[in-house]
Amino acid sequence: MTISHTPRRDEYEIELVPFTEQPVERSLPLATRLWQQGWLRKTLILIALALVWELVAHLQNNDLLLPSFSQTAQALFNGLASGELLVKAGVSLKVLLQGYAIGIVLAFALTTLAVSTQFGRDLLSTFTAMLNPLPAIALLPLALLWFGLGQSSLIFVLVHSVLWPLALSTYAGFLGVSETQRMAGRNYGLKGPRFVALILVPAALPSILSGLKVSWAFAWRTLIAAELVFGASSGQGGLGWYIYQNRNELYTDNVFAGLTVVIVIGLLVENLVFNGLERITVKRWGMQR
């Protein structure tokens, strides 16, 4: 280690004065800032879709098969103005929320059991392996037999469609909580349900939220399909029934209006409820980008 290499260049020092030549921060141009607005980009996508729809409908020129966007908008407006669509949507949403809520409660009970005991783990894995692949709609005939023609059978299939996917993703989220966070929680004397509520649930919130999203979509899908299959329950039909009825009477524009309401509710829930929840929780906490 006796290699010596004398540098060829002189040493130097610079006295630094405060940096004032130009601002340290600059704002982005207006167009870039606008393009960063998610709602604006999504609205543009929707407008493009509507234009394509209008164009294709005009080329097709058959109202029975494919009503144009403007006709659908008209039918939608009429349905909303007369209140019929709103009532149908209300009926569907009421059943949906009941099934969704029961499903969430059961999923949390099952996963809490699964993280605390070996038996609960076996129970959860066996049940989800058996029942998760079973389409909810396939249970409908059985549900009708057990609970009769009414909301109870709808709620039964809804719970089935919510429970398993939500339980699976919640459990996966619990398993993914880092050992350090678990130890930190235990270090402060947290145990049992308080440990689950104060450490595991918030730490697993990204998975839980994605489970809630998936199961919301499953539930919505199942409900519309169930209403299409067995129609009105106790004289009160939901959106699925509205679609089915109008198809029978060949009011295709009303069918499209009904579908539009299904889609709009889906978009609203996704963008307002779930994105809002994500924004004030996991995104704010830096757990999700």
Place this chain on the structure above:
Amino acid sequence: MNALNPHPGLSSATPASLAPPALLEVDRVSLEYRTRERIVRATHEVSFEVDPGDRFILLGPSGCGKSTLLKAVAGFLKPEDGEMRLAGQTIEGPGADRIVVFQEFDQLLPWKTVKQNVMFPLPASGSLGKSEAAERAELYLEKVGLAAFMNAYPHTLSGGMKARVAIARALAMQPKILLMDEPFAALDALTRRKMQEELLELWQEIRFTLLFVTHSIEEALVVGNRILLLSPHPGRVRAEINSDAFDLHSSGSIAFQNAAQRIHRLLFNEQAPDAIQDFSFQDIRLSY
């Protein structure tokens, strides 16, 4: 005797019989952990005692079970043999009288702000009311220089700041003993030095008892006043060394270099430079 002695009255001249009982007694503790195929002995009959106000370092190469030992003191795992007592009480499980500062940055709860992170364990362990907890959190955050970041979320902080929050959170609990598991190992060298300095300043101010795990000889000499050297596979006590003479400003001194070399020799079983080499390195390894 020296400036860092926590008990000026308790010098080495004090007869052992008059000395107050140790705060933490680790008595012939053997620890094992289980993998799928085998049971591994992490430490074998390790004994040491930590006095109040000590900055006690567990130092050893990787595989000497120092982190496992710290986790056992924290109560996360049970010793296979032997006993650990904190202030006379046998350690049974995790508890708020022994707070751990981990190496990992995710020890802070990402869903709570800096202040909430420091506050959260206070009412959770039932020691304080909410407003008192908030006051105490602010006090300790000021002590670590983070008063301006109370309402920030952890993911917006740098590594050094996260480590400071974790230290503030631990100190705010006012534990009987503070356990640190390589708390600065994930930091860059400059930040690490700064954190060591701040830790020593905090100790000067509060005089907490510290059990500190590290694999860096320099860090051990700077941070600690007593160092326990552990040998690897399984961890056994190799030596105990007093290092209260050294601080951050003595790291270039000859005494410091000699102490570092002595520790290095002890850890890696090397002969002293002037000793006669009558058997080879491999023989020493076999003699384990």
